[in-house]
Amino acid sequence: MRRQTNNPKGSAKLNPGLALLALAGFLVLALPVLALLTRVPWSSFFEIAVSKSVLLALEVSVVTSTISAVISVFLGVPLAWYLARGPQARTRWIRPIVIAPLVMPPTVSGIALLTLMGRNGMFGKYIYEATGYSMPFTTTAVIVSGIFVGMPFLVLVLESAFRQTPIEVEEAAATLGAPPAKVFWRISLPLAKSGLIAGAVLAWARALGEFGATLMFAGSLPGVTRTMPMAVYSAIESDQGSAFVVSAILLAVAILVVFFLRSNLIKTFSR
Amino acid sequence: MLAKKIALLTAGVLALTGCSDSADTATQSLAPSADTEIIVLAAASLTQTFTEISNKFELANPGVKVTISFAGSATLAEQIKQGAPVDVFASASSSAMFSVSNEIPNSKTFARNRVVIAYPITNPKNIMNSRDLNSKDLIWIQCDHQVPCGAAADEALAIDGVTAQPKSLEPDVNSVLNKLLAGEVDAAIVYLTDVFANSNLTSLEFSNNVSAATSYSIGTSNEASSAAQDFVAFVLAQSGQDVLIAAGFDAPPN
Numbered sequence: 001m002r003r004q005t006n007n008p009k010g011s012a013k014l015n016p017g018l019a020l021l022a023l024a025g026f027l028v029l030a031l032p033v034l035a036l037l038t039r040v041p042w043s044s045f046f047e048i049a050v051s052k053s054v055l056l057a058l059e060v061s062v063v064t065s066t067i068s069a070v071i072s073v074f075l076g077v078p079l080a081w082y083l084a085r086g087p088q089a090r091t092r093w094i095r096p097i098v099i100a101p102l103v104m105p106p107t108v109s110g111i112a113l114l115t116l117m118g119r120n121g122m123f124g125k126y127i128y129e130a131t132g133y134s135m136p137f138t139t140t141a142v143i144v145s146g147i148f149v150g151m152p153f154l155v156l157v158l159e160s161a162f163r164q165t166p167i168e169v170e171e172a173a174a175t176l177g178a179p180p181a182k183v184f185w186r187i188s189l190p191l192a193k194s195g196l197i198a199g200a201v202l203a204w205a206r207a208l209g210e211f212g213a214t215l216m217f218a219g220s221l222p223g224v225t226r227t228m229p230m231a232v233y234s235a236i237e238s239d240q241g242s243a244f245v246v247s248a249i250l251l252a253v254a255i256l257v258v259f260f261l262r263s264n265l266i267k268t269f270s271r
Numbered sequence: 272m273l274a275k276k277i278a279l280l281t282a283g284v285l286a287l288t289g290c291s292d293s294a295d296t297a298t299q300s301l302a303p304s305a306d307t308e309i310i311v312l313a314a315a316s317l318t319q320t321f322t323e324i325s326n327k328f329e330l331a332n333p334g335v336k337v338t339i340s341f342a343g344s345a346t347l348a349e350q351i352k353q354g355a356p357v358d359v360f361a362s363a364s365s366s367a368m369f370s371v372s373n374e375i376p377n378s379k380t381f382a383r384n385r386v387v388i389a390y391p392i393t394n395p396k397n398i399m400n401s402r403d404l405n406s407k408d409l410i411w412i413q414c415d416h417q418v419p420c421g422a423a424a425d426e427a428l429a430i431d432g433v434t435a436q437p438k439s440l441e442p443d444v445n446s447v448l449n450k451l452l453a454g455e456v457d458a459a460i461v462y463l464t465d466v467f468a469n470s471n472l473t474s475l476e477f478s479n480n481v482s483a484a485t486s487y488s489i490g491t492s493n494e495a496s497s498a499a500q501d502f503v504a505f506v507l508a509q510s511g512q513d514v515l516i517a518a519g520f521d522a523p524p525n
Contacts, residue, residue, distance in 0.1 A: 120454040136455045137410070137438040215446070219412065219439025226440075233442055237345040238417035 033251065040244045048245040056223045057231035057246065061208055064139060064227065068146030069204035075147075076154040076203070077196065081184065083155065084162035095159075102152040109148055110216025117144070117217075141218035142225050146207030153206050154199035157265075161195020162188060194267035201264070205257045209250065306334040307498045310356050312347040313339055314363035314487065316384065316420075316444060316462055320518045321361065324511050328502055331510075335498050343443050344368075344419065351375070351492075358499035361489045361506070364419040368488045378490030381506050382520040385483040386423045387474035389451060389466050390458040394473070398458060401431040401477055412447055413460040415440040419485045420447070424460040427477035467519030484521070 014022060041048065048054060079098065083091045101109055117124040119134040128134045135141045165188060173183045189196070211229040218225040220234065228246050235243035313321045318341045325337035342350075344367035351357050351371045360375050362368040368378050388411075390398050396409055404411055413428075414421030421440065437460075441447045444461055451459040452469065462485075466474040477483045489506055491499045505511050512522060 114453060114455065118453060118455050134410075134455070136450075137412075215442070216449075219450070220415070220441060221437070221439050230442075234415050234417070234440075237343075 036244070036247055036251065039240075040248045041241045044241065045245055045248070048242050049249065051242065053222060053231065053235075054242055054246055057226055057228045058249070060139070060142065060223065060226060061228040064142040065146055065150075065204050065207035065210075067143050068150055068207040069200055071143070071147050072151035072154050072203040072207075073196070073200050076151045076199070077158065077189070079151075080155045080158035080199075081162055081188070083159045085167075098155050099152050101148055102156065106149070106210070106212025107216060109145070109213035113141075113145060113148060113213060113217040117141075136217060137219045137221070137225060139218075139224055142214050142227060145210055145214040145217050149210050149213055150203035150207040153202035154196075157199035157202060158192060158195050161192035161199070164195075165191045194264045198261050198264040201257055201260060205254065208253065307496060308336045308338060309358045309496070309499045309502055311337055311339040311359040311361065311502070312351065312355070312357050313341050313359075313361040314344045314347070315341050316363050316464065317341065317361055317487070319468060320464075320514050320520070323514050324506060325502075327510060327514070328505050331505070332498065332501065335501075337502065345417075357492050358495040359489065359491055359502055361487065363485060363487055365486055365488060368490065374492055375490040376493065378488040379503075379507065380486045380523040381489045381511070382487040382515045382523060383484050384462045384464055384487065384520055385476070385480055385485070386420055386427060386460050387463050387466060387476050387483070388458055389448075389461045389472050389474045391451075391454075392471050392473045396457045398475060401428070401433055401475065404428070404433045404458065405435045407435075409435075409458060410438050410456045411458040411460070412439040412441060412450060412456050413437045414444055414447055415442055418443060420444045420460070420462060423483050423485050427479060427483035428460075430479045430482055431477055462519075464519040486523070487520070 083095055083098070086094075104112075114121060114136065116122050117127075117135045119125065119128045119136065124135060135144065169191075170183050170187055173187050174180070178186070208227075209229060210227070211233065214225070214227060215230060220226045220230045222231075226234070228250055232243050232246045232250070235246070311321065311325065321339055321341075325339055329335060329337055340347075344362040344364045347360065348362065348367040348370045351360060351374050357374070360368070360371065360378075361381070362378075363384070368375065388398065388401055388404065390396065396403075398409070403409060413424040416422060416425055420443075438456065439450075441450070444465065447459045448461050448465050448469075450456050451461070451472070463474065463476075466472045489503055491503055516522065
């Protein structure tokens with residue numbers, strides 16, 4: 001069943017024109033990152049990395065993106081399952097709505113969240129009038145932004161993973177008397193495990209990197225709502241050293257995520 | 272399956288960005304060819320006034336085309352240092368102007384602005400003076416400390432004895448203003464010119480207007496044409512000052 005998708009010996013030859021374009025493509029992606037690395041003040045890296053402002057941003061980022069990812073899993077697993085196995089007449093309409101935040105400009109996501117949950121928002125207004133609670137400027141708002149932009153990744157990857165399991169396998173278990181919940185927990189979900197992991201990591205990484213929607217919806221206050229990407233933006237004008245140190249940390253996380261995903265995504269999609 | 276989806280998404284995103292790029296080039300090539308072009312980089316808070324001033328300048332100087340790009344002063348200074356084409360730089364912060372003293376050797380103050388406490392004209396929270404910001408029931412925000420509007424706010428707040436913390440330190444004044452206009456905050460520290468530009472806002476001044484003030488300076492680059500120098504003179508003269516003062520700026524000190 002395993003499809004051979006790559007050529008381990010690398011014997012395929014590109015013609016020179018294509019090779020040149022491939023090189024140009026590589027440089028477009030690699031050079032900015034390289035340029036960034038040249039500006040990181042390596043000698044004082046550690047000192048800056050443990051400074052109060054960087055640690056505060058790190059803490060806000062790690063805590064909020066992790067909670068966002070956990071909630072995304074709780075809500076996204078059933079949603080992905082529904083999209084994979086639910087009636088197509090409905091999923092056809094639900095899927096685009098679920099995936100849209102993935103390609104939405106972050107500022108649009110921020111406005112959308114404010115319009116719903118802001119103090120004058122569709123729901124937020126009633127909550128504020130009834131309880132005096134308003135979500136903007138709270139750590140909760142950062143978490144909600146993270147869910148909004150991250151969960152679509154989980155659903156997208158996990159739905160595909162669920163679809164990789166032949167439906168006959170699930171039907172066979174059902175015919176043998178397993179109730180639907182048991183089929184889901186014992187067969188469908190375990191078989192989609194690497195998709196779940198890949199999706200959760202992508203959702204987490206997306207929440208970690210979120211900037212625009214969070215700034216619009218949650219604002220930026222050290223220790224409360226200022227995440228690492230916002231700390232980079234804030235420091236670039238006054239304290240370039242720490243801007244580059246935080247950038248380097250985020251870059252390292254991105255590279256780790258990519259290496260981690262490589263194996264899990266291949267497992268998911270080459271069965 | 273996923274690979275296909277991702278490829279489609281990527282293509283879509285590329286198409287989007289591609290479109291906007293080509294749209295930019297299209298506008299540029301469609302613009303009437305002028306004999307002289309002046310490239311002006313101006314602080315974001317000058318968006319309305321400098322657009323108006325440049326229109327007036329173009330009317331008075333046929334054959335000269337003024338192209339302005341607006342952004343935060345520090346961002347523009349960084350672009351100038353990296354070699355972005357520039358004839359005239361108008362900065363909202365003296366430190367940004369100072370940082371490009373190699374590229375823009377001479378500059379003059381052409382206007383001042385001051386930060387104020389802005390709130391809706393209906394004043395639902397009954398704000399009477401700057402100390403009301405200390406109230407726990409009042410949600411207010413300001414610019415981040417290193418941005419000119421934030422630095423001025425810090426100083427003015429300290430003098431007025433405001434010890435409460437803002438709910439957010441926003442990266443620029445527009446971001447502060449947007450949250451005030453959206454009704455997410457009760458008050459915000461923005462420029463007086465922002466209050467002038469929004470009829471549903473009113474404001475309260477700080478007790479010390481000197482500390483609340485920021486100076487705007489303008490200068491030309493080394494290679495600037497005489498048209499660029501004319502533009503600076505136009506901003507400093509009555510023609511430009513009228514527009515600035517009508518928008519709520521103060522005249523430069525003599």
